[in-house]
Amino acid sequence: MRKFDTKVQHLKYKVLREVAKQAWAGTLLENVLDIPKLIVPGKTPTMRCCVYKERAILAERVKIAMGGDKDNPNVIQVIDIACDECPASGYEVTDSCRGCLAHRCEDVCKKGAISFDHNHVAHIDKSKCVECGMCATVCPYSAIVNRKRPCQLACKVKAISITESNAAAIDNENCIQCGACVYQCPFGAISDKSFILDAIDLLKNSNGNKDYKVYAVVAPSISSQFSYAKLGQVITGLKEMGFYTVIEAALGADMVAQAESRELAEKGFLTSSCCPAFVRYIKKAFPKLEEYVSHNPSPMVALAKYLKKTDPSAKVIFIGPCTAKKGEAQLESAKPFVDVVLTFEELQALFDSKDINITELAEDVLDNASYFGRIFARSGGLSDAVVQALKEQEIDYQVNPVVCDGIEACKKALLLKSRNVLQGNFIEGMACVGGCIGGAGCLTHGAKDKAEVDKYGREAFEKTIGDAVAVLQLIDDSI
């Protein structure tokens, strides 16, 4: 069964795995320069013009696997030499143009940018073209294409530009760290920085969890991941790797759903605060709406905070589908509670760096949260949970959710709200299409992911949010 969607992910994985292997053995400093040659050993290039360029790029990937450029505050980083400088010329007529008589392209162009040569083949005058795309839409031969870079197409907040040297560049001010460009770049020239070394250090120095305990907090989207094994085997694998125990971030989601429903009923309008990329987007693009962002912490932070209350020396490693969580963990609101953020991609590399074959392991249990906490992993789940939480607490408040997945849908709802014409009183915003299961740090993305999340939700021991959270509240009055 496939472990990754693309070969770019596989390459990234190989680098992470080798770096991790050396780090576990304590030999990373001695051997770090040999890693590129280990991955590309021969003389025949398989990816680029020559093995030397391949290795030069791999050396950059090694740096990112070791935490990346410390001077760049963004957790998303461009590998300049890996950028293939894709064409970015915008709308162009290709040789599929048959020089027809109809000239619909000319008729539809309001700027008069289209002319014809002696063969009746269309040409676009770039000085007049405004990139509206109408000509491409009407051409019966699909002869007009929009040449844009995949990274720029993926970046819905328009944070990617092209430098003078023709490589992609990220505007850190506008980047929301969603990782869409990381997943979409066909050359793997944009990557999320990895903090696997911090995780390995924490696990190694815990003295077998005797000096302090290392807790893994896993996002509920894990239910759509590691599909070649059982979830219970992933849990055993984490413990074999050295984690003291594993807890569902979905329990934090239950806590959030309960508190957020009360906040909504009190304030009358709210946007969710679970998705760090969505929150960042509001701050950058709709600063006037920031006051409406729920004051609740994200499920990751809510649970990590609780964990550190029960065990003050605890170290918390969050494992999820999300690159933006890496950025969230650096915020003052999360820093004291979340020690490291890893993605599922990185977890796979860590398993293999220790030769842990999870398919051979016995199944352990993972059961802390309710159905509703678990379905936070997919679009619409958070809204369902808020509706349920209001019902359970017998709060008479009619929630009218606007469920948005993907930054374009979020933008639309936020625009309507900023003009006071939004039909609804709660915006559920998720930067990734489909919700967290669409995250850039996932191993795989598939049509069945949502069904997997719902199935996992139904398997929860606790059926209501109240029951899942009750045990925490009985112990700690402040929850």
Next chain:
Amino acid sequence: MKVTVCIGSSCHIKGSRQVVEGLKKLIAENNLGNKVELGGTFCMGKCSQYVSVTVDDNFFTVSPETVENFFNTEILAKV
């Protein structure tokens, strides 16, 4: 006296919520709120038949059915 109940996955499905609920109720009924501090933890590393509970440093395994008996012998009698 510090009573800690495990609320990790393995104990959770064996009924740690019911055990906590039971203890909380019994502590209140016996007015021991000032003397007994109830706490939670995610895993004690000693997963056994029932829910893991410690009273100060002593380890017990308690089910929702045995919680009252446990309270009487290990908490009420010793506090």
